[in-house]
Amino acid sequence: MTEEGRYAFSGLDRVIHERARLGIMTSLMAEPKGILFPELKDLCQLTDGNLNRHLQVLEESRLIRLDKSGSGRTKQTRVHLTSQGQQQFLAYLDHLKAVVDDASNAVRQARKVKRHGLLPG
Amino acid sequence: MTEEGRYAFSGLDRVIHERARLGIMTSLMAEPKGILFPELKDLCQLTDGNLNRHLQVLEESRLIRLDKSGSGRTKQTRVHLTSQGQQQFLAYLDHLKAVVDDASNAVRQARKVKRHGLLPG
Numbered sequence: 001m002t003e004e005g006r007y008a009f010s011g012l013d014r015v016i017h018e019r020a021r022l023g024i025m026t027s028l029m030a031e032p033k034g035i036l037f038p039e040l041k042d043l044c045q046l047t048d049g050n051l052n053r054h055l056q057v058l059e060e061s062r063l064i065r066l067d068k069s070g071s072g073r074t075k076q077t078r079v080h081l082t083s084q085g086q087q088q089f090l091a092y093l094d095h096l097k098a099v100v101d102d103a104s105n106a107v108r109q110a111r112k113v114k115r116h117g118l119l120p121g
Numbered sequence: 122m123t124e125e126g127r128y129a130f131s132g133l134d135r136v137i138h139e140r141a142r143l144g145i146m147t148s149l150m151a152e153p154k155g156i157l158f159p160e161l162k163d164l165c166q167l168t169d170g171n172l173n174r175h176l177q178v179l180e181e182s183r184l185i186r187l188d189k190s191g192s193g194r195t196k197q198t199r200v201h202l203t204s205q206g207q208q209q210f211l212a213y214l215d216h217l218k219a220v221v222d223d224a225s226n227a228v229r230q231a232r233k234v235k236r237h238g239l240l241p242g
Contacts (some may be wrong), residue, residue, distance in 0.1 A: 008166035017140055023128035030227035031235050045129035072201035093224050099143065100221055103214050106151035113153050
């Protein structure tokens with residue numbers, strides 16, 4: 001009766017799926033020239049500590065690159081997606097669209113059952 | 122230049138967003154009469170321990186209900202979405218669709234920049 005692994009969603013890369021990192025990756029995808037650390041913090045509404053922690057995870061997975069320049073008061077960090085990051089984001093997005101379709105079908109099925117008073121097999 | 126919180130995705134309920142729980146919630150949404158524990162395990166490809174742990178989180182958030190019946194060898198647990206669970210799942214799905222739109226727009230923007238060799242602002 002059950003279709004093994006039907007809802008395992010194993011294609012959803014956990015590194016990208018985490019909510020804050022999904023925001024970071026989406027921001028960076030939209031800006032091929034990269035985003036400065038303080039702007040990224042604002043866009044994603046994260047604290048310095050949280051943003052740093054998530055950037056570290058993304059960098060370890062080779063999805064982003066950090067370009068540090070200047071020193072002292074002129075020091076700044078610009079964050080870029082790597083080409084691997086772009087590719088993995090596109091693959092993730094395809095899986096996410098499939099999840100939305102699955103979930104929308106589940107909702108339709110539930111509504112049909114409610115309307116007809118039928119409970120499937 | 123940045124639009125504060127543009128990519129915070131704060132509407133994405135973290136309890137539902139976690140990959141395994143998203144699979145569990147989608148499975149249950151599709152089956153208004155509930156799903157037996159071993160079937161749910163197969164559908165989501167989870168171990169007993171993992172499924173138990175995620176069901177506990179969902180139950181504590183009042184998104185699911187566990188109906189236990191029988192005893193000894195006839196003991197079984199059927200898992201249902203609560204009506205709160207259904208509502209929160211629908212709200213989550215709306216937010217997820219918005220995220221997919223945001224991410225798709227980000228991809229389009231990146232492709233436009235690549236094609237025209239323009240770097241915005």
